[in-house]
Amino acid sequence: TQLLEQSPQFLSIQEGENLTVYCNSSSVFSSLQWYRQEPGEGPVLLVTVVTGGEVKKLKRLTFQFGDARKDSSLHITAAQPGDTGLYLCAGAYGGATNKLIFGTGTLLAVQP
Amino acid sequence: SAVISQKPSRDICQRGTSLTIQCQVDSQVTMMFWYRQQPGQSLTLIATANQGSEATYESGFVIDKFPISRPNLTFSTLTVSNMSPEDSSIYLCSVGQGLNQPQHFGDGTRLSIL
Numbered sequence: 001t002q003l004l005e006q007s008p009q010f011l012s013i014q015e016g017e018n019l020t021v022y023c024n025s026s027s028v029f030s031s032l033q034w035y036r037q038e039p040g041e042g043p044v045l046l047v048t049v050v051t052g053g054e055v056k057k058l059k060r061l062t063f064q065f066g067d068a069r070k071d072s073s074l075h076i077t078a079a080q081p082g083d084t085g086l087y088l089c090a091g092a093y094g095g096a097t098n099k100l101i102f103g104t105g106t107l108l109a110v111q112p
Numbered sequence: 113s114a115v116i117s118q119k120p121s122r123d124i125c126q127r128g129t130s131l132t133i134q135c136q137v138d139s140q141v142t143m144m145f146w147y148r149q150q151p152g153q154s155l156t157l158i159a160t161a162n163q164g165s166e167a168t169y170e171s172g173f174v175i176d177k178f179p180i181s182r183p184n185l186t187f188s189t190l191t192v193s194n195m196s197p198e199d200s201s202i203y204l205c206s207v208g209q210g211l212n213q214p215q216h217f218g219d220g221t222r223l224s225i226l
Contacts, residue, residue, distance in 0.1 A: 030212055031211075031212040033215075040219065041219050041220075042116075042206070042216075042219050043155070044217075045214040048212060048213075088154060092211065098142075098208045098209075098211055098213060099145070099157060100145075100157070101157070102154045104153075105152075105153060107152055
């Protein structure tokens with residue numbers, strides 16, 4: 001059974017702090033996607049990483065895909081209250097069917 | 113990206129009844145999926161809705177409990193049958209266009225069973 005473990009599960013920090021969220025698996029994925037979800041809404045895609053070792057930046061967010069395509073990290077610099085939400089990694093499997101297995105989730109609260 | 117509308121947004125139901133959730137997309141899409149999510153927790157894939165044929169269910173989910181229809185490339189329904197309090201959850205539909213492409217989600221249906 002494929003499993004994506006995220007750590008930490010919960011994180012409460014002050015505005016301006018940095019943080020890193022980890023997403024780990026024993027399985028290899030064709031790509032890994034990161035989503036953020038706010039209460040009452042569906043998850044919204046932040047980034048897709050495809051190549052092992054790939055690093056992508058989205059303003060203050062930096063995403064990295066592990067060399068073996070089994071793990072990923074999300075680093076946020078100078079967190080802001082607007083970053084608050086549930087962060088989910090998702091690994092693509094199942095070939096052309098584009099099925100995703102979602103990580104266990106990281107609930108982030110950034111206090112002003 | 114596709115705009116996805118889910119109805120109803122929330123409902124409170126009596127145990128033993130059934131509820132059908134609708135998912136409408138503003139453009140034709142290849143893949144449609146149904147997920148379940150407990151508030152603040154991760155998503156679990158229920159099934160892939162296949163246009164013109166039976167849905168493909170994940171382990172632990174069966175057609176008798178979660179019948180799914182997909183009559184065309186823009187619409188799908190999920191029915192939660194013979195509901196019990198354990199079915200209280202958020203149900204989300206999503207759409208995708210192929211390998212490594214992102215999925216786009218509706219805002220979900222928050223279901224509570226009394």
